[in-house]
Amino acid sequence: MRRLGSVQQKIPCVFLTEVRAEPSRKRDCQFQVVATDNVNPVALDANIDCAVATEKVDGTCCYVTAHKGKPYLWARLDRKPTKQADKRFKVYQYSQKTCKGFTWNVEEDFRAVPDSWIPAHRVQQENGHPIPDEHGHIPGWVPVEKTNKQYCWHASVVSYDAEVALVLRPYCENEDLLEIASVPLADLMEQTLELIGTNVNGNPYSLGSKKHPLHVLVPHGILRVRNAPPVVYQQLYSWFQECQDGCVEGIVWHCNDGTLIKVHRHHLGLKWPNGDPFLNSRPVVIHMDMMEYNQDSLSDSQQNLLNALSRFNGHHFNSLREIHLDA
Incomplete structure (x- = not known):
């Protein structure tokens, strides 16, 4: 099985999109970006018909790369425009029905980021400085430190x-x-993953509880879509609406040249979450042996979660939602 691409930039939609003057289903704004039935030329150039279709998981993006001389988990942090600059951008986008042609002043229009911040690998640069994408963001990463409560999960x-x-x-x-398992960080180097769980994006997969939260990392591209529909608007729409496998947030296609292409239910005007996610229809086994770890080396949150899961080492569950850490 070939290793699939990592997420190092905003992923384009498989269809060409347009801006409509109606409230967004995803963000707090008075317009939304929706798909047309025209396939994006980027997808055609990447030979999407031969791509690997994978489930788009609803969480927050992470990245594993070196920091302080060893493998480290990094959290996604996009450098975003100031309120004033963002307002100018949205007015332009609404009036022109496109974001192309808008001019940024990167030095003045964007909020400060921590010194440890790095831009994502595929961010375009001019004169050695990263520049915003068509969404007005500069995707990037910050290392996850256990002392930073913002990234406690x-x-x-x-x-x-x-x-x-x-x-x-x-x-x-x-x-x-x-399978939920402990994996060496070295085995995840230069991969991107999705953090899902109790306190991420409204917890569409019903993991854990407020008193006993549960979070896990899902490597991007690891969940293959079987019998994926062809890249035709109506067939994708029907698949999302009618098939159990279609109860997912979206699809990400991993093309042979490394290009990533996606479609989100919101692009097709469909609700998410909508019923029980397909991920919850699959049984799960836990492989977690605390004998492998030095208890003194773990922080409280790590020790609590690892200890809690180790009690279920080798246990099978019908669904992720059935894993109750207080049981």
Whole structure:
């Protein structure tokens, strides 16, 4: 199985999009971007018909790369425009029905970011400086430190002393079965992953509880879409509406040349979440042996989560939502 691409920039929609003057289903603004039925030339150039279709998981993006001389988890942090600059951008986008042609002053129009911030690899640069994408953002990353409460849920799924992360993936011996396991951070180097769980994006997968939160990392591209529909607007629309496999946030296609292409339910005017997500229809097994770890090397949040999961080592569950850490 070939290793699929990592998310290092905003991913284009598989269809050409247009701006409509109606409230967004996804963001707090008075316009929304919707798909037309015309396939994006970027997708055609990347030979999308031969691409690997994977489930788009609803969480927050992360990245594993070196920091302080060892593998580290990084959280997604896009450098965004100031309120005044963002207002100018939205007015232009609404009036022109496009964002092309808008001029940014990167030095003055964007908010400050931490010194440790790095731009995502595929961000375009001019004169050695990263420049905004068509959405007005500069995608980037900051290292996850256990002392930073803003990223406490990120920190709960990784131990830098043990150099492991909690990962959700298909079980190697049975692709129909999901597995929650500790994975060496070194094995995840230069990969991007999605953090999902109790306190991320409204928890559409019903993981954990407020008192006993549960979060895991899902490597991008790891959940293949079987029998994916062809890239035709109406067929994709019907698949999302009528098929159990279509109860997902979206699809990300991994093309042979490394290009990533996506479609989100919102692009097609469809609600998300909508009923029980397909991810919750799959059984899951936990492989977590605390004997592998030095208890003194784990922070409270890491120790609590690893200990809680280790009590279920080898246990099978019918669904992710059935994993109750207080049981």
